[in-house]
Amino acid sequence: MTADPILRITNASKHFVSGDTVVRALDGVSIEVRPGELVGILGASGSGKSTMLLLAGLLEVPTAGTVDLLGTTVSYPDARLDRLRDLRRRHIGFVFQKANLIPFLTAAENVALALEIDDVPARAALNHAVALLEELGLGHRVDNRPARLSGGEQQRVAIARALANAPPLLLADEPTAALDSVRGRHVMELFHHISRSAGTAVVVVTHDPRSLDLFDRTYEFSDGKVIAEHRGNHTAPAMPLWEPRPHLTD
Numbered sequence: 374m375t376a377d378p379i380l381r382i383t384n385a386s387k388h389f390v391s392g393d394t395v396v397r398a399l400d401g402v403s404i405e406v407r408p409g410e411l412v413g414i415l416g417a418s419g420s421g422k423s424t425m426l427l428l429a430g431l432l433e434v435p436t437a438g439t440v441d442l443l444g445t446t447v448s449y450p451d452a453r454l455d456r457l458r459d460l461r462r463r464h465i466g467f468v469f470q471k472a473n474l475i476p477f478l479t480a481a482e483n484v485a486l487a488l489e490i491d492d493v494p495a496r497a498a499l500n501h502a503v504a505l506l507e508e509l510g511l512g513h514r515v516d517n518r519p520a521r522l523s524g525g526e527q528q529r530v531a532i533a534r535a536l537a538n539a540p541p542l543l544l545a546d547e548p549t550a551a552l553d554s555v556r557g558r559h560v561m562e563l564f565h566h567i568s569r570s571a572g573t574a575v576v577v578v579t580h581d582p583r584s585l586d587l588f589d590r591t592y593e594f595s596d597g598k599v600i601a602e603h604r605g606n607h608t609a610p611a612m613p614l615w616e617p618r619p620h621l622t623d
C-alpha cells in the first residue's frame with residue numbers, strides 16, 4: 374500500500390512518575406498505519422500496548438516524540454489535551470474490551486446516540502444506525518436491548534457505534550478478550566472487513582494469537598519498545614462478511 378499514513382507515531386516515549394521512580398511505559402516507539410490497513414499491537418502484559426493506544430487516540434500526549442494524524446503533527450509533549458478533543462471526536466473511533474452499551478437503549482438507539490451527540494437529527498441518526506447494524510450482520514437485532522444480545526453481538530454493536538461517524542481511524546483495546554474463540558474470531562474478521570471495505574485504518578491491541586493471520590502488519594512490544602514488525606500478505610476476504618453467513622447470526 375502506498376497511501377500516506379492516517380496515523381504516524383514517531384520516536385514516542387511516555388514516562389510516568391510514580392513516587393520516586395519513573396516508569397518508562399513507552400521508550401522511543403515509531404509506528405504507522407495506512408488507510409485500509411489492519412494493524413496489530415502485540416506484546417506481554419506491561420509492555421506498553423495500552424499506553425501506545427492512549428497516545429494514538431489523543432488521550433495522552435507523549436513525553437517525547439510526535440503523533441501525526443492525517444498528515445499533520447497534532448500531538449507532542451507540550452500539546453494541550455483539551456485542544457485534541459475535537460480532532461479525537463471527529464477522526465477516531467474507539468472499541469474497548471467490554472462493549473459498555475447503554476442497557477435501556479436498543480442496539481440501534483445505542484449506535485444512533487453517537488450520531489445525535491454529533492448533532493445529527495434523531496430520525497436520520499436512527500436510520501443510519503439501522504443501516505450500519507445491517508451491514509455488520511445485526512439487522513435482526515436492531516430493536517433488542519443489550520441484555521438480549523450475545524457477547525459477540527454486543528461487541529459488534531459497539532463497533533457499529535465506533536464507526537457511526539465514519540472515522541478514518543479505529544482503535545481497539547483487547548476487543549476480543551471477553552469473548553470465546555469463535556466469537557472473538559468473528560469480531561476480528563469484522564475489523565478486517567471494515568479495513569478493506571471502508572478503507573478505515575484499524576489498530577487492534579491484542580494478546581490473542583489466534584487471529585494473527587488477519588493482520589496486514591503487526592508490531593510486537595516489549596518493555597516499552599517495538600522489538601519486531603511483521604507484514605502480512607494483504608489478501609482481501611473472499612466475500613463480503615455482511616452477506617448472509619451462518620456465523621454472523623451467533
Ligand SMILES: Nc1ncnc2c1ncn2[C@@H]1O[C@H](COP(=O)(O)OP(=O)(O)OP(=O)(O)O)[C@@H](O)[C@H]1O
Nearest residue numbers: 389391396397398417418419420421422423424425
Ligand atoms: N498512569 C500510569 N502511571 C504509572 N505507570 C503506568 C501508568 N500507565 C501505565 N503504567 C505502566 O507502564 C507500563 C506499560 O503499561 P501498559 O498498560 O501500556 O502495558 P500493556 O502492554 O497495555 O499491558 P496489559 O496487556 O497488561 O494491559 C506498565 O509497567 C504499567 O504499570
